[in-house]
């Protein structure tokens with residue numbers, strides 16, 4: 463099964479739409495609750511990062527019998543130093559983003575904690591690709 467969604471930068475109103483749709487699908491597939499929770503947290507954080515830090519993006523989710531593969535790709539400023547961005551508390555979030563209640567610098571560490579496999583690729587001034595895999 464393959465699902466695709468688009469994300470608009472700055473659109474906090476719809477942030478969380480892809481992850482809530484994926485949650486519904488996984489519940490129907492009778493996936494273990496803890497596994498669903500991990501997947502939804504990881505995908506939500508990746509979605510919010512596109513809304514908060516990038517211009518626009520796409521989410522592609524593939525589900526098979528064994529695993530879920532989630533690819534969040536954006537066009538945006540990119541991440542110059544991924545290791546630094548992965549550190550808990552590191553954030554470049556704007557004042558506006560902080561006012562929306564984001565910008566604690568915990569999204570990427572949270573993704574790492576909640577996925578089985580994480581791959582991040584980024585090119586400055588082009589965009590970022592975050593691939594997450596969770597096994598059922």
Ligand SMILES: Nc1ncnc2c1ncn2[C@@H]1O[C@H](COP(=O)(O)OP(=O)(O)OP(=O)(O)O)[C@@H](O)[C@H]1O
Nearest residue numbers: 511515540547553554555564565566567568569570
């Ligand atoms: N898709 C992205 N495009 C550009 N920069 C990003 C992206 N995702 C993360 N970053 C950079 O990595 C930093 C850390 O991301 P992280 O998700 O951990 O924290 P945050 O988004 O700033 O705050 P929080 O997720 O706690 O609300 C961001 O502040 C930003 O500089």
Ligand SMILES: [Mg+2]
Nearest residue numbers: 510511569570
């Ligand atoms: Mg974040």
